Amino acid sequence: MKTLSIQNLHASIGEKPILHGLTLTIPQGEVHAIMGKNGSGKSTLAKVMAGHPDYTVTAGDVFLNGESILGMEPDVRARLGLFLAFQYPMEIPGVTIANFIRAALQARLPEDQELEATEYYAQLYAKMDALSIPRQFTARFLNEGFSGGEKKRCEILQMAMLKPSYCVLDETDSGLDIDALKIVSSGVNALRGPDVGMLVITHYQRLLNYIVPDKVHIMAEGKIVLSGDKDLALKLEAEGYDWIEAL
Amino acid sequence: MNELQPSNSTMAEQVQIDRSIGDFSYNVDYTFDAGVGLTEETIDYICDVKKDPDWVRKFRKEGYKKFLEKPMPTNWASKDLENIVFENIRYYLSQGQAPKRTWEEVPEDVKKTFERLGIPEQERKFLAGVEAQFDSEAAYSNIKEAVGKQGVIFVGSAEGLREHPEIFKKWFGKVIPSGDNKFSALNSAVFSGGSFIYVPPGVKVSHPLQAYFRINAQNFGQFERTLIIADEGAEVTYMEGCTAPKFETATLHSAVVELVALKGAKIQYITVQNWSANVFNLVTKRGLAYEDAEVKWIDCNIGSRLTMKYPGVIMKGRRARGEVVSIALAGDGQHQDTGAKMVHAADETTSNIISKSISLGTGRSTYRGLVHIPKHLKKCKNNTECDALLINTNSRTDTYPAITVRGQGHSVQHEASVSQINAEQIFYMQQRGLSEAAAMSLAVNGFVNDLVQQFPMEYSVELKRLIDLEMEGSVG
Ligand SMILES: Nc1ncnc2c1ncn2[C@@H]1O[C@H](COP(=O)(O)OP(=O)(O)OP(=O)(O)O)[C@@H](O)[C@H]1O
Numbered sequence: 001m002k003t004l005s006i007q008n009l010h011a012s013i014g015e016k017p018i019l020h021g022l023t024l025t026i027p028q029g030e031v032h033a034i035m036g037k038n039g040s041g042k043s044t045l046a047k048v049m050a051g052h053p054d055y056t057v058t059a060g061d062v063f064l065n066g067e068s069i070l071g072m073e074p075d076v077r078a079r080l081g082l083f084l085a086f087q088y089p090m091e092i093p094g095v096t097i098a099n100f101i102r103a104a105l106q107a108r109l110p111e112d113q114e115l116e117a118t119e120y121y122a123q124l125y126a127k128m129d130a131l132s133i134p135r136q137f138t139a140r141f142l143n144e145g146f147s148g149g150e151k152k153r154c155e156i157l158q159m160a161m162l163k164p165s166y167c168v169l170d171e172t173d174s175g176l177d178i179d180a181l182k183i184v185s186s187g188v189n190a191l192r193g194p195d196v197g198m199l200v201i202t203h204y205q206r207l208l209n210y211i212v213p214d215k216v217h218i219m220a221e222g223k224i225v226l227s228g229d230k231d232l233a234l235k236l237e238a239e240g241y242d243w244i245e246a247l
Numbered sequence: 248m249n250e251l252q253p254s255n256s257t258m259a260e261q262v263q264i265d266r267s268i269g270d271f272s273y274n275v276d277y278t279f280d281a282g283v284g285l286t287e288e289t290i291d292y293i294c295d296v297k298k299d300p301d302w303v304r305k306f307r308k309e310g311y312k313k314f315l316e317k318p319m320p321t322n323w324a325s326k327d328l329e330n331i332v333f334e335n336i337r338y339y340l341s342q343g344q345a346p347k348r349t350w351e352e353v354p355e356d357v358k359k360t361f362e363r364l365g366i367p368e369q370e371r372k373f374l375a376g377v378e379a380q381f382d383s384e385a386a387y388s389n390i391k392e393a394v395g396k397q398g399v400i401f402v403g404s405a406e407g408l409r410e411h412p413e414i415f416k417k418w419f420g421k422v423i424p425s426g427d428n429k430f431s432a433l434n435s436a437v438f439s440g441g442s443f444i445y446v447p448p449g450v451k452v453s454h455p456l457q458a459y460f461r462i463n464a465q466n467f468g469q470f471e472r473t474l475i476i477a478d479e480g481a482e483v484t485y486m487e488g489c490t491a492p493k494f495e496t497a498t499l500h501s502a503v504v505e506l507v508a509l510k511g512a513k514i515q516y517i518t519v520q521n522w523s524a525n526v527f528n529l530v531t532k533r534g535l536a537y538e539d540a541e542v543k544w545i546d547c548n549i550g551s552r553l554t555m556k557y558p559g560v561i562m563k564g565r566r567a568r569g570e571v572v573s574i575a576l577a578g579d580g581q582h583q584d585t586g587a588k589m590v591h592a593a594d595e596t597t598s599n600i601i602s603k604s605i606s607l608g609t610g611r612s613t614y615r616g617l618v619h620i621p622k623h624l625k626k627c628k629n630n631t632e633c634d635a636l637l638i639n640t641n642s643r644t645d646t647y648p649a650i651t652v653r654g655q656g657h658s659v660q661h662e663a664s665v666s667q668i669n670a671e672q673i674f675y676m677q678q679r680g681l682s683e684a685a686a687m688s689l690a691v692n693g694f695v696n697d698l699v700q701q702f703p704m705e706y707s708v709e710l711k712r713l714i715d716l717e718m719e720g721s722v723g
Pocket residue numbers: 013014016018036037038039040041042043044045087
């Protein structure tokens with residue numbers, strides 16, 4: 001079985017340790033959710049997996065389909081099939097959405113092969129329509145001046161176009177109005193399948209009504225402290241985090 | 248023989264000057280030149296070898312005098328200029344002497360660059376300095392013949408001043424007097440190479456004239472001198488340089504380019520330069536636009552240790568137009584000090600400046616503009632737009648847009664912007680599968696895209712490839 005597997009991961013930023021021995025395995029075909037208080041290290045986990053240069057891994061490992069990815073450049077990990085929908089997507093001046101996604105797809109092809117433009121645009125427009133992103137957006141610079149919700153939708157658009165095998169969604173639901181939440185969720189659900197593993201980071205149980213997870217994990221102080229099924233999210237919603245700390 | 252000619256044994260060492268930041272260097276063995284340093288005898292020597300007419304000898308000597316008198320423009324640019332050792336420079340190398348350097352000696356990365364840029368085999372050897380000439384004679388004579396039928400003169404500046412003195416003398420040194428600045432004075436003293444073009448009244452030259460096709464006849468000089476005259480109602484586009492890196496043994500390049508657009512004429516001058524990182528590139532370019540005439544500079548500067556270049560237009564006649572469109576890319580350790588000068592000297596004149604600079608790593612870009620609209624004029628317009636892109640935090644950029652507008656009823660607009668591509672943005676793009684270099688290329692190409700579209704097709708394609716290569720080089 002193919003998995004994204006995090007083993008006893010310890011990571012720091014500067015001198016400050018943030019992840020303290022986190023272990024978690026996401027098999028392809030499953031959706032896992034992570035919930036946890038602000039500052040518990042959820043985004044850190046996502047960025048360490050993606051290879052953000054500011055973080056240092058001090059112990060542990062991350063395996064993608066059995067291969068350790070920690071020594072790889074972020075773009076190599078991405079081309080292996082790892083996708084991160086950022087909590088705070090960056091604005092890239094001068095680079096249009098259409099050119100950006102096209103370049104990202106081109107980067108996945110052998111050097112002598114050119115991406116077929118007509119087919120590319122047909123796909124792009126279809127996915128944009130599904131996510132209710134107006135077509136004029138193709139010519140806009142990536143995330144520049146986008147509203148919070150537009151940025152999140154644009155993340156899902158990129159995910160849909162790049163077809164990763166493992167997706168990490170970092171608070172993709174934050175800042176979405178109720179209609180957008182439905183649109184984005186159905187966009188994510190459309191990508192679910194036997195060949196895709198997903199890790200959904202969220203603060204709100206509500207999202208998990210739309211994207212129903214196979215497992216729910218609770219994170220505190222840089223590690224997983226409790227795992228369960230989707231009902232765990234309901235309990236958390238009703239009772240807060242205090243009872244976990246008491247465990 | 249001339250006593251200035253040093254003995255062969257010392258040649259090779261003497262060519263190796265001031266290469267502290269050189270890309271690489273060769274043992275170049277010239278058998279015939281003016282020696283190092285500059286004296287009145289050097290100038291006589293150049294005049295003798297080139298068989299200059301007396302008026303040119305006089306012009307050179309005046310230039311030399313002004314060169315000695317003029318101070319370094321230290322108030323303007325970087326202190327790096329102080330590192331130029333004038334006594335160590337060779338001011339004239341005779342034409343057609345093949346440098347004795349073999350293809351095997353050319354470094355691998357240079358060869359790779361040529362390959363990536365798709366430079367034809369024959370031209371690679373020329374550009375790497377393995378051959379003194381490359382066989383574009385056919386292309387050049389075709390162009391020369393085609394435009395010759397319309398009465399257009401397209402020759403080297405040496406031939407221009409010998410064969411067409413009546414037109415040449417009238418304008419030569421008139422747009423840029425030799426004493427304009429220290430480097431224009433130096434050029435006036437020792438110039439060789441460059442083009443002379445005259446387009447008769449009403450003639451519209453349909454294809455761009457390219458210096459590239461003429462370089463076998465007269466190498467890209469260190470001290471090029473170009474003069475282009477478009478007579479009344481004439482139109483011409485000239486392209487200088489090429490995107491291929493030109494590997495230089497000489498560290499100082501100081502060209503002078505003068506353009507004259509007579510009533511209703513249009514001149515467009517396109518430059519793409521890609522110097523190796525040891526070169527000081529100090530260029531004076533200016534155009535004169537008469538009534539209803541238009542002078543447009545499209546200028547792209549990549550590479551060099553320090554480039555100082557501020558193409559200008561003097562709008563001398565009513566409704567004349569001047570335009571400068573420039574792209575500058577300063578890589579690690581490089582300084583691009585570029586800009587534009589617009590001098591409005593008649594009513595209803597219009598100028599437009601669009602400048603985009605990219606600074607990478609420790610590279611530094613400076614925009615220096617001058618827009619002058621005096622009090623007595625009416626209804627002049629200027630639009631200035633300068634945008635800077637900084638890639639990574641070490642980069643720096645400065646903007647000095649001196650705009651002096653006196654009098655009423657003028658319209659002046661000035662916009663400036665600075666965008667950043669920082670590590671966080673590059674990480675974001677890498678997360679989508681783009682390499683660091685590809686991410687930077689995408690950002691840079693996006694930034695200059697609207698200007699690149701103004702370049703002729705083949706240049707814009709090459710420019711994109713060149714940017715890719717520069718970015719690859721910068722991440723090592
Ligand atoms: N550059 C940094 N320097 C110091 N501390 C940092 C840095 N970046 C993150 N941290 C700290 O690491 C901890 C974990 O942050 P992280 O963003 O991973 O939390 P999170 O679980 O995603 O929180 P939220 O739910 O608010 O998104 C926080 O205490 C944060 O302040």
